Amino acid sequence: MRRSNALWRLYVAAFYLFLFAPLFTVAVFAFNASGFASPPWRGFTLAWFVGTGAEFGKPGVLRDRAMLAAIANSFEVAIPVALMAVILGTANAFVLERAQFRGKHVLALMMLWPLVIPGVILGISILAFFSRLANGLEDWLQRDLEFLRPGHTLMVLGQLSFILSLSTLIIAARLRRFDRALEEAAFDLGASRTRVLRTVTLPYLRPAMVGAGLVALLMSFENFNTTLMLVGSEPPLPVYMYGQMREGATPAVNAVSLLLMLFAGGLATVAVMVARHD
Amino acid sequence: MSEPRRFGLFLLLAPAALWLGLLVILPHVEIAILSVSExxxxxVYAFGLANYREFFVEPLYWRTFARTAVMSIMVTALTLLLAFPVALYIARAARGRAKSILFLLCLLPFWVSELVRTLGWMILMRETGVISTSLQKIGLISGPIELLYNDGAVVLGLVYGGLLFMVVPLVNALDSLDPSLVEAGYDLGGSRATVLRRIVIPHAMPGIVAGCIVVFMLTVGNFATPVLLGGKNGLWFTEQIYSQFITRFNWPQGSAFGFLLLALSSAIVWGGLKLSGQSLGQTLRQG
Structure with missing residues (x-):
């Protein structure tokens, strides 16, 4: 009995080692003074973050134009996705928890669908549909609608297609726990519908809205499968990293990975704090 | 229903209708149509099943499909096997602070992009990588070894990527197991294995099903891990879809492949739900 308990504990320890080994490795080799992210250790350097490229022929992340452009592209996609996920997700939450209409069950089920569709298929279907739309409109209007072709708009829409399911679930879960008596009290005190919404219901929902926004930001930043199908000439960070990794990446990719880990860790901490505050 | 209320409902439903209509339903109708265009x-295109016929005629296609399905089942089983003892430990053995820290530590790596995690495995496993170099240093092997670009590497990467989605539903399911039930099992003379088999595992079943469904779905639909860790030998079906769509620009063929993958993934999700008698909503909320 005791020996099997020790074995169990040993296994759990090995499991956590396994879990963190790749992340630890990525972080360590971001500081290796070598042109390749491989042993041996050639000394500590910050060149892969701030170097000009004089030492290793390739600049560090913060001076690498292509890398900075990829980071900017990621933000340009992630911020609209997060904002729309919160606003539309809140509307959907009211549909699920408050509205009464025929076919609500079917709609509630359909809102979960995107989570069980492989991301690659979401990507190709949106690519194909919007191309047909663009071609049809081009014949009709006699001009090419650039935003319906692969690029920022399609990436935002593609990511939104499944991130909206998540934000809807998160916000609806909180709305379900809301005590309607609070709203009724406000109505009794003579408040209008909009005023009740603004001063009672939405403030109550705020932690869930912030949480959903942070989750959406992170999911957008990290999405690869759907985004890959919809990317135009300006790749966001994961697609850019993928290209670099296929060609044989320099430790600059490690450096940007470490920054990404810190960014994700920061967002996660804020999300946990918001959840605890509530 | 009065007019203004009806209008209000209409307005409230508009985002959901636009989202599901324009981003989910119509796009899938579009690839359904494309998949049956010759x-x-x-x-000039006409209705025909040539794209599906091509799938069965060309061995590379159906073999890659079968390989993806079989390997995904293996990955799911292996993930369950690896995650179960850890979930059991978090849910039953760990107490208080240690418990929440262990649980949080499990979530942490999955806040980081899949590509970062894959990069880590590449640095560890390549010919000039950390494992090969360390083994040479301690004298276990004489020359460098390449651990990447084989099925083992692909399975490892996919199992790693699936762990979180297995551990979380398992912990949630095991958390609600009443300790007195386990004690009763021992009191009645049950061995450790018997208690596990007759009490703990049946109780964890909803979590096991939820975890397996999600892990299988994510594994089948994965793209970066098999391509980066498997290289030319990765041969994952999503890669075929990508190459038809993006490289060869044969959208009808790619759409047919997409539908086949969707059918596989949906069949497993549906089968798993039927097996456990759970609804999709319950299952997704577990995860």
Missing amino acids: RIAPR
Whole structure:
């Protein structure tokens, strides 16, 4: 009995080692003074973050134009996705928890669908549909609608297609726990519908809205499968990293990975704090 | 329903209708149509099942499909096997602070992009990587070894990527197991294995099903891990879809492949739900 308990504990320890080994490795080799992210250790350097490229022929992340452009592209996609996920997700939450209409069950089920569709298929279907739309409109209007072709708009829409399911679930879960008596009290005190919404219901929902926004930001930043199908000439960070990794990446990719880990860790901490505050 | 209320409902439903209509339903209708289109002349298409026929005729396609399905089942089983003892430990053995820290530590790596995690495995496993170099240093092997670009590497990467989605539903399911039930099992003379088999595992079943469904779905639909860790030998079906769509620009063929993958993934999700008698909503909320 005791020996099997020790074995169990040993296994759990090995499991956590396994879990963190790749992340630890990525972080360590971001500081290796070598042109390749491989042993041996050639000394500590910050060149892969701030170097000009004089030492290793390739600049560090913060001076690498292509890398900075990829980071900017990621933000340009992630911020609209997060904002729309919160606003539309809140509307959907009211549909699920408050509205009464025929076919609500079917709609509630359909809102979960995107989570069980492989991301690659979401990507190709949106690519194909919007191309047909663009071609049809081009014949009709006699001009090419650039935003319906692969690029920022399609990436935002593609990511939104499944991130909206998540934000809807998160916000609806909180709305379900809301005590309607609070709203009724406000109505009794003579408040209008909009005023009740603004001063009672939405403030109550705020932690869930912030949480959903942070989750959406992170999911957008990290999405690869759907985004890959919809990317135009300006790749966001994961697609850019993928290209670099296929060609044989320099430790600059490690450096940007470490920054990404810190960014994700920061967002996660804020999300946990918001959840605890509530 | 009064007019203004009806208008209000209409307005409230508009985002959901636009989202599901324009981003989910119509796009899938579009690839359904594309998948049954045959090119009969340049830019002229007619109805036909040639794209599906092509899938069964060309061995590379159906073999890659079968390989993806079989390997995904293996990955799911292996993930369950690896995650179960850890979930059991978090849910039953760990107490108080240690418990929440262990649980949080499990979530942490999955806040980081899949590509970062894959990069880590590449640095560890390549010919000039950390494992190969360390083994040479301690004298276990004489020359460098390449651990990447084989099925083992692909399975490892996919199992790693699936762990979180297995551990979380398992912990949630095991958390609600009443300790007195386990004690009763021992009191009645049950061995450790018997208690596990007759009490703990049946109780964890909803979590096991939820975890397996999600892990299988994510594994089948994965793209970066098999391509980066498997290289030319990765041969994952999503790669075929990508190459038809993006490289060869044969959208009808790619759409047919997409539908086949969707059918596989949906069949497993549906089968798993039927097996456990749970609804999709319950299952997704577990995860």
